[in-house]
Amino acid sequence: MSKVFLVASGMLSCKKKTNVFSKKQCYVNYGILRLASVLYESGIDAMVVQGLFRSPTEIVSRLVSLGYSGSEHPLLVSVPTFFAVPWATEFSRLIRQQYPDQQIFIGGQWVVNNRVDWICEKIPEADLVICGTSDDHIVELTTTHNNKFQTTYKGNKYFVANSKMPKSFLRYELLDEAHRFHPSIEVSRGCGRGCSFCIEGNIGLTPLQEPSLVVENLEYLRGFYNHDSFYTYFQASNFCPNQEWALQLYREYEKNHLDSLWRCEIRVDTINPKTLNLLAKSGLRVIDVGLESASKSQLKRMKKTKDPDLYLKKADILLRAASKSGILAKLNIMFYPGETHKTINETISWLRHREELIQGVSAGSLILFETKDKIKPAIDEFESLGTSLAKPNPDDPEGVNRLNLSNEISFDVAEKYSSDICNMLMSDKDYFDLKSFCYFPRNYNYSDFQADIEETRSTNALDFEEIIYI
Numbered sequence: 452m453s454k455v456f457l458v459a460s461g462m463l464s465c466k467k468k469t470n471v472f473s474k475k476q477c478y479v480n481y482g483i484l485r486l487a488s489v490l491y492e493s494g495i496d497a498m499v500v501q502g503l504f505r506s507p508t509e510i511v512s513r514l515v516s517l518g519y520s521g522s523e524h525p526l527l528v529s530v531p532t533f534f535a536v537p538w539a540t541e542f543s544r545l546i547r548q549q550y551p552d553q554q555i556f557i558g559g560q561w562v563v564n565n566r567v568d569w570i571c572e573k574i575p576e577a578d579l580v581i582c583g584t585s586d587d588h589i590v591e592l593t594t595t596h597n598n599k600f601q602t603t604y605k606g607n608k609y610f611v612a613n614s615k616m617p618k619s620f621l622r623y624e625l626l627d628e629a630h631r632f633h634p635s636i637e638v639s640r641g642c643g644r645g646c647s648f649c650i651e652g653n654i655g656l657t658p659l660q661e662p663s664l665v666v667e668n669l670e671y672l673r674g675f676y677n678h679d680s681f682y683t684y685f686q687a688s689n690f691c692p693n694q695e696w697a698l699q700l701y702r703e704y705e706k707n708h709l710d711s712l713w714r715c716e717i718r719v720d721t722i723n724p725k726t727l728n729l730l731a732k733s734g735l736r737v738i739d740v741g742l743e744s745a746s747k748s749q750l751k752r753m754k755k756t757k758d759p760d761l762y763l764k765k766a767d768i769l770l771r772a773a774s775k776s777g778i779l780a781k782l783n784i785m786f787y788p789g790e791t792h793k794t795i796n797e798t799i800s801w802l803r804h805r806e807e808l809i810q811g812v813s814a815g816s817l818i819l820f821e822t823k824d825k826i827k828p829a830i831d832e833f834e835s836l837g838t839s840l841a842k843p844n845p846d847d848p849e850g851v852n853r854l855n856l857s858n859e860i861s862f863d864v865a866e867k868y869s870s871d872i873c874n875m876l877m878s879d880k881d882y883f884d885l886k887s888f889c890y891f892p893r894n895y896n897y898s899d900f901q902a903d904i905e906e907t908r909s910t911n912a913l914d915f916e917e918i919i920y921i
């Protein structure tokens with residue numbers, strides 16, 4: 452049986468300023484690698500190619516160099532974000548032009564779910580849209596011709612799946628140029644904590660992978676990278692192990708003499724400091740903390756918590772515990788509808804008081820990802836807060852909606868605050884240390900980074916303040 456090719460769409464533009472550093476991002480699309488891994492375990496040869504910031508033409512050539520010449524199997528194309536839609540459109544057009552018989556299946560649950568007709572309008576070459584998580588069905592979808600599809604009123608075919616997370620590894624040997632990437636391990640799916648801005652707010656949290664399997668996975672990666680250094684991202688939207696899980700991980704990690712370091716994303720109020728200490732001894736080195744805000748009114752508004760006082764107290768305890776355990780904390784800050792100078796300054800003041808506990812910050816305003824026909828009801832929800840649609844950035848594709856957050860805080864004012872916060876709390880070295888832990892390519896070092904800063908400064912007259920804010 453011939454090889455199944457899977458392509459993770461790249462981007463022509465992105466959320467923040469597109470520059471040399473945003474284009475360096477080299478982050479594994481672990482969702483599509485999961486599908487390839489499931490195929491591989493069923494005895495089907497598979498290969499994943501990631502578009503990143505390369506052009507669709509370049510990726511078509513890359514596929515050809517890997518042996519692709521049109522396939523009897525569907526070509527699986529993942530669209531992980533609305534920013535990737537124009538790329539996928541062009542890529543699919545090129546494929547159909549050069550290989551007219553090639554079937555193209557489009558997936559990427561955050562974009563395609565409930566938008567089958569819209570995605571088929573954007574990508575007319577789509578033969579099938581796969582909604583949801585299709586791990587349990589991918590073998591059948593790629594190898595048989597009698598799948599049970601549904602059809603929209605407009606005649607577009609789609610398949611809806613809701614698969615459980617498989618208890619197996621992501622196979623990095625199936626990822627083209629895998630050695631450029633730091634790997635990810637998928638440890639849980641979903642969250643269900645109800646934050647109003649988050650797509651996972653109402654999707655239940657699955658149990659964590661067993662610690663023994665996680666350690667086995669790290670051992671496999673150690674072999675794959677031939678004992679060279681690599682960092683691992685433990686993928687879970689809300690990583691919240693209990694003490695027992697952490698203890699078991701620690702024991703297995705020690706028993707197997709592992710020394711690999713890893714990163715994860717956590718809430719401030721779901722991990723106890725003792726657990727954090729055990730995780731640190733098991734390789735945890737960076738946490739992405741979804742603080743979002745330190746304004747009590749904004750925290751309530753975004754449904755991050757019902758008890759902002761307790762939430763902020765726990766955030767403080769968490770940051771102190773992390774710092775004591777040698778874990779670097781990067782905080783995510785989100786400006787949300789209803790924001791005022793007062794609420795933003797409450798957040799800034801809270802952060803300033805904890806400057807020594809914070810390695811870096813990622814700050815930005817809420818973006819509403821929705822298509823033209825559905826954006827009005829989404830905006831109306833915030834009307835009483837003075838929220839309105841902002842002028843889009845020139846490269847923004849349809850579906851990306853930037854906001855004036857209130858009568859007081861326009862999109863531009865929020866951008867300025869975001870950039871000020873990043874610069875206030877993060878040096879270029881902090882920024883590099885955080886980005887090189889799972890986001891920059893493995894071979895990109897600090898001197899390369901400094902050379903790129905100099906080059907960007909001299910050619911674009913950008914200050915580091917502008918460069919860092921990506």
Ligand code: SF4
Pocket residue numbers: 642643644645646649650651652653688689718741
């Ligand atoms: S805790 Fe994080 S993942 Fe969960 S709903 Fe809130 S923002 Fe989303």
